[in-house]
Amino acid sequence: MKYVIIIPDGAADEAQESLGGKTPLEAAATPNMDAIASEGVVARACHTPDELPAGSEIGNLSLLGYNPFEHFTGRAPMEAAAQGIQLAPNDWAIRCNVVTVGETTDGQIMIDFTADHVATEESTSLLKTLQEQVATDPKFNGALEFVPGVSYRNLLIWRGDKLPAPFTAETRTEAPHDWTDLPIADAFPRGPGSDILDELMTASAKLFAHHPTNLARKQAGRRLATNVWLWGQGGAPSLTPFAEKYGPRGAMITAVDLLRGIAALVGWDRIEVPGATGYLDTDYAAKGRYAIDALDKYDMVCVHVEAPDEASHEGRGDEKVKAIEAIDRDIVGPLHEALAKRGDWRMMISPDHPTFLSTKKHTHGYVPVAMAGAGIEADNFTAYGDTNAAESELAFDQGWDAMQWFVADD
Numbered sequence: 001m002k003y004v005i006i007i008p009d010g011a012a013d014e015a016q017e018s019l020g021g022k023t024p025l026e027a028a029a030t031p032n033m034d035a036i037a038s039e040g041v042v043a044r045a046c047h048t049p050d051e052l053p054a055g056s057e058i059g060n061l062s063l064l065g066y067n068p069f070e071h072f073t074g075r076a077p078m079e080a081a082a083q084g085i086q087l088a089p090n091d092w093a094i095r096c097n098v099v100t101v102g103e104t105t106d107g108q109i110m111i112d113f114t115a116d117h118v119a120t121e122e123s124t125s126l127l128k129t130l131q132e133q134v135a136t137d138p139k140f141n142g143a144l145e146f147v148p149g150v151s152y153r154n155l156l157i158w159r160g161d162k163l164p165a166p167f168t169a170e171t172r173t174e175a176p177h178d179w180t181d182l183p184i185a186d187a188f189p190r191g192p193g194s195d196i197l198d199e200l201m202t203a204s205a206k207l208f209a210h211h212p213t214n215l216a217r218k219q220a221g222r223r224l225a226t227n228v229w230l231w232g233q234g235g236a237p238s239l240t241p242f243a244e245k246y247g248p249r250g251a252m253i254t255a256v257d258l259l260r261g262i263a264a265l266v267g268w269d270r271i272e273v274p275g276a277t278g279y280l281d282t283d284y285a286a287k288g289r290y291a292i293d294a295l296d297k298y299d300m301v302c303v304h305v306e307a308p309d310e311a312s313h314e315g316r317g318d319e320k321v322k323a324i325e326a327i328d329r330d331i332v333g334p335l336h337e338a339l340a341k342r343g344d345w346r347m348m349i350s351p352d353h354p355t356f357l358s359t360k361k362h363t364h365g366y367v368p369v370a371m372a373g374a375g376i377e378a379d380n381f382t383a384y385g386d387t388n389a390a391e392s393e394l395a396f397d398q399g400w401d402a403m404q405w406f407v408a409d410d
Contacts, residue, residue, distance in 0.1 A: 001374065002345045003248055003300040003407065004291070004335050007063065008327050009056060010309030010355030012367040012386055018317050024308070024357070025368065026385040028324040032333035033370060036347055037384040040372025044389040047367065047399035048353045054362040055175060056258055056309070057232070059352030064266065065246060065403025066239060074234015075258065076155055082260035083147065083155070087236035090160025092167055095232035097176050098123045098152045100223045101184065110184050113176035114152040115225035117279065122213045124148040126225060129211060134203045149257055150278070156230060166193035173197070173231035177313050180360045189230065197230045204228040241267035246407050248299035253287055259304045269298070278306045280319055284330035291331065292338045303331055312355035320357065346373030348406050349384065366390070371406055
C-alpha cells in the first residue's frame with residue numbers, strides 16, 4: 001500500500017463575497033481534488049482544539065496523528081529539530097521572527113510579520129549583530145544563541161545549563177502573523193520571563209534602526225526590518241516514531257522548518273525540492289515530481305504547501321485561489337495518476353487549520369478532508385470543499401483520530 005498526504009496549509013476558509021459567495025476551495029477549479037472526493041469520502045476534522053493555539057504547530061501535529069495535548073511543548077522546539085539542534089532537558093527554543101513594526105497615532109502596529117519577506121542573508125546579518133552586542137552580555141552567561149533560519153523564520157536557543165530559563169507554562173507569547181495590521185500593545189510577552197523577552201526585542205529595535213542592512217533596504221524603497229519578535233517558546237518534545245505508531249515509513253516534502261521539524265521528530269526523512277520557497281512563488285510542479293519519485297522508496301509521502309496560508313495572511317483571495325488550483329493541477333493530479341499505476345494506494349487531502357482571508361489569521365475550527373483509495377467505500381459527495389465537509393456525517397472531532405482511520409486495514 002502506498003499512502004499520500006497533501007496538506008494545502010490554511011486552505012480552509014469561509015465564504016467570500018469577492019468570490020461569489022464561495023469559499024476559496026470552492027471557487028478554485030479543482031478537478032483532481034474533486035476526483036479524490038468522488039472516489040472516496042469527504043469528512044471534516046478539527047486539528048486545532050479551542051484550548052490550544054490555532055496554529056500550524058498544533059494543526060500539523062494533529063493531522064499526522066499525534067494528540068497535541070500529549071505531545072505539544074511549543075512551536076520553536078519543532079523548528080529546532082528541523083535544524084538538527086539538540087535540546088537538553090532544561091533548554092528552551094524560542095521562535096524569532098524578523099518583523100516590521102510601525103508607529104501610528106494609536107500606538108505600534110504589526111505592519112508585516114515577514115519584514116517584507118526579508119532575505120536570509122539580511123536576517124542572518126541582523127541576528128549576527130544581535131548575538132554579538134546583546135547575547136554576550138555577562139548577565140546571560142553565554143546561555144543565548146540566535147540561530148538564523150530561512151528569511152524571517154529564525155530561532156533563539158536558551159541553554160539551561162549555563163543559565164536557568166525563567167519561563168513556565170504561564171509564559172504567554174503571541175504569534176506575529178495573528179496581529180497583522182493590528183495594535184500590538186497587548187501582544188507583547190507576558191508572564192514569567194517575559195521581561196527578558198521584551199528586553200531582547202527592545203534591544204533589537206535599537207540595533208536594527210541604523211543597521212547597514214536597513215540602510216540598504218531604505219535606499220531600495222523596501223520596508224525596514226525593525227526588530228525581532230520572540231514567541232512559540234518550549235522545551236524538548238518527545239514523539240513516538242510514526243512507523244512504530246502507525247506502520248508506514250514516511251517522508252516529508254515541505255519548504256517550512258516547522259514541518260521539517262515534525263518530520264524529524266516522528267522519524268521521517270525530509271526531501272528537499274529545488275524551487276520550493278514556502279511562498280506563493282513555490283515550484284508546485286517540482287514538488288509533485290519529487291513526491292512521485294519518492295513513492296519508489298517510501299510507504300507514505302506527505303506534501304505540504306504553505307502558499308494558501310501565506311495568501312490568507314496577506315488577505316489576497318485571488319492568490320489563494322491560484323495557489324489551490326496549482327496544488328490541484330501540479331501535485332494532486334500527477335500523484336493521483338502515478339498512484340493508479342502502482343497497485344493499492346490511498347490519498348488524503350487536508351488543510352491543517354482554517355486561515356480566514358477576512359482576519360488574515362489562523363482560526364480554530366474544522367477543515368475539509370478527502371480520502372480515497374483501496375478499501376475506502378465512496379460516499380455521495382462528488383466535490384471537495386468546505387460546504388460538503390460541513391454536511392458530511394464523517395467527522396473527526398479529535399482530528400488526530402483521522403490518521404488511524406486513514407491507515408486502517410479495513
